[in-house]
Amino acid sequence: MKRRMDMEPRISRRRLLGGVATLAVAGGLGLYAAGRGVLDDRRGAPFAPWTAFRGEGGGGLIELARAAVLAASPHNTQPWLFELHEDRIDVLSDPSRWLGDMDPFGREMHIGLGCAIENLSLAAGSMGWTPRVELGAGRLPLFDAEPAPGVRRAAPPPTRVATVRLEPGGAESPLARAIAERHTNRGPYGAQRVPAAALEELSRLNEDRASQEIVWLDRRDQRELFAAHTLRATEIIARDASMIEDSDAWFRLTPEAVRTHRDGVTFDVLGLGPLLTAAGKLLPRPSPERMHEDWLRVTRDVHLAGDSLIGVIATRDRYDLGATLRAGRLWQRMQLWATARGIAMQPLSQVPEVIDRERQLGRAPAMERSFAEALRLGGWQPTMAFRLGYAVREGVCGPRRAAEDVIRAS
Template sequence: MSRDERAADGSGAARVEHEHQDAPSEQGAGLSRRRLLKWAGIGAGTLAVGALGAGGVRAATNGVWRAGALDAHELWSTWRTETGIRGVAAAGALAASPHNTQPWHFDLAANRIDLHAVAERRIPITDASLREHYAGLGCAIENMVRAAPGLGFVPAVSLFPQGTESSLVARVQLVPSRGESDSLDVEIDRRHTNRGPYAATPVPASTLQALTRVAEAHRGVELVWLTSAAQRDTMSALLVEATEALIADEEQSLDSAAWFRTSSRDVDTHRDGITLDAQTLDAFTLAAAKILPPQSREAADRFWVDRARDEQCPTAAAYGILAVPDVADHRAQVLGGRALQAVHLAATAEGLGLHPMNQITERIDRNRALGEADQFSSRFGALLGKPAETLLLAFRIGYPERAALPSPRRTLDAVTTETMQRP
């Protein structure tokens, strides 16, 4: 079956419409509508009146009625109209990246794509070791490798052909071929980070084992699962503690906040970063967040902690941690990113939501950068039974209560150059 035929068929990812899609009730665990309004300091009547006045203006300008459908989201629906090498690069541009920084530039030649890291798109304080930066570049490589067969190529990847100090992270050779499409390329435009609550439905062990095989097909990468209630509770507590520490660190909080886009004008101007639409909020909360005046950074940080503690962590069906021999090695970081993207694509095909949660390692790296006492390595390593220096990336997984909306993307022309005459 061709790529377009499988996309029309809707197999695999169509199962994301899981039986538990309804939003949780106000009485259930998590952040209720009443708690949101209390957090915002207003009543429901005030919200209704506000929607008719200044709030109505904000509703229009912030895209209350166009969630996930702004111009900045167009690449998700148009990338399949691209052909040849541009199509492969377009797939790469739809990959996951830390804070949706999109830290890549694609140089297109006659028979290859050179993937360059863009230093200006680092998050230098939050991602002090650059593990997430290079993992995001690995995600782009994985998407390109998955898309290439359906576009008529056999891909071959060389990492850091000019050394790890060069901006050239990977050279993807593309040999024309009429081979079969990759089984996961149909998931490329269906994969979105799902930050919402997950259903109280365990993920079958056979599914986790299949995802492990997908991850460990990448040399040197190991996927460790935390599935028992005790393991999940310990991981959740560490995540919440790390999030509290992150927001208490003003420099790190500001570093992360720089990538939040709260208005549709910001979204369409920057076409990157973390948006309200991408938070996987229920429809009421999303509309309220767009209608209400922008909250302070401190209030937004507090909401992040509350949501992690009350909604995200308690509903994780399992946590996955990708381990590599050395988390500081850029090659290992890229390979870990490739594994993460592959797992996310495969999870999407199984109707699962996936949400990277790297607050623990962000605090480990921050403590090390400041020369402070390490608050997390020993406990994180003990939980996983591995040295913390091998624990690269973490995520939660489960059957989502509601579908995730897309994050913005820069245009393909903005992230590519074409030097087709180059040998």
Template structure:
């Protein structure tokens, strides 16, 4: 049997560091105080997203009963996400939080993906009609969820628990699905390929530069941008994080070497299992968002069970880069072999396990910054 859900006010909070001081972290503290459509959006902006680029913007219309969600194309990752895979996955994560929040707050949400084929940046429309309040442990987990880049305890997870997580995908044969690589040769292959893909990313000048663009090394940078990767979210021991914020920001190459070392010795070495979300067509924007919704559900379920999730998107990042540049599809073929089904494609990969230390809190842009005027 899977583990039982825990009281969200105590157990979940123990596995996430409290938000640091500063306006860049207010979104984590104030999200539940907002009402109506603004409250639903406030939940959405706390969702997981690659490199914390926060690729979303919103408008509210029809007397606050309609929220339109847009891809913020100014927040693309360039060479690290040449076909906007990660961008739309992140939007799907936000949509899952928004749907959960709408239900918990007494709305009946109706979600439409890609409602305007002529405007690919118009990702979704969420309509809110009155309904019963539907609380859930996933909703309760929203403010406690963090992406964890630190070491996990070297403990395996029971197969019934992994099956319980896989069931979050539902039984829609056309929707996203979840593969586990928890033991044996498959797990070893995934671990090796993740390290090799990281080596390939940092050897690619364009990808290395694109990644470093989102690093925020000082409190002033964090308060100004309210996005990106910070010292506190790198999974280091608290003392090292404190020292890291007092020292000059590392060079791009130093940061790359740190990432590679952590990938090899922490991320893959301590993972209890690797998960892979698959879809029928990883280029389809709607399927990307459906996969993102599943990824966020996994995050929240894990949080409620005192587990941790960390994104490991290096193989898909390299596969997309290979396709962009016309390179031999080394990682593209490797992903096909791992999936083993010509009708399914890898969307995202992650690791899961029991956290060895609390995860740091990432900055977030407030609702006022991501909310625009009604598009009509």
């Protein structure tokens, strides 16, 4: 989810009070609220995967898939399938869960696959295996097929993107213990700064410095430039009907939608705080346009407001399959490390998304050039941007499909 997910519903205080008063007069507030999942939406089967993964030896290969499904993915699309073999797991993309024009080259989808591969590998270590990860090579598969103008691309079939071979003898990673605790946090962050030593440690998690780099925007002027570009990119997306339609398709704003799909972005994960979250659930679903206008406002007033520290994962080639999977592995590892230390994180992906969209539409790469020049990225290409800090409220879990639902017969 992203921003849309991170998007805040349009709720003015007056509208909120008006809506609540009307319901109270109608006399059925309690029952009505319960029916709309206002009181607590995070129960039942869609949330069971958060406790199903135990990470203990003897659990069998399915336990590794249980870890993998808890990974981050764009809009919580969970674009993965797993084939379990005796001594290996094949990881496949599931392009039926692709974000369309929000992610025209499947770049974000493959970052999400990298996140799942990382969880799987870390869990393997704690369960007594040494994982040997073989990543696919080449270009992002969706990149090759340029659609004719106005033609929507059909999703290609599932494709194997990685094989994780499992050999006996593992070393437990402390990161594995954070797998079921990690959540994207979209609420406000406090003024306390993440210390420089933590950033150094996060940078050390990058094992592939030749092809990717974490760029820290540790000066205020850099963060202002980042904020200006991110707001501009958010405006561009909010005015792009096709992008917001494809984004909106992954919002699950009723308990029925959460129960049925077990994916996507829910009200609870938006970081709005209890009152606005409850109000959002009671009010009628906003139009996609309105949701994205609100997302723009929340981006400005919450996500970029507190001058949080910003990081950018940059690669040498944004459309290289292996580099994209490695960026996902790094992103997942960084979040787990941060989770174990009480540091919150949230991707702010609007700039890379607009860069993709410019390319898809054959437009001049205005965002790409302006961002790279402003932040002096040299030959590095941004593929993931994020803020980090100490959150005012805890991040919460979103729904997940169970491992059993995403295992493909081999």
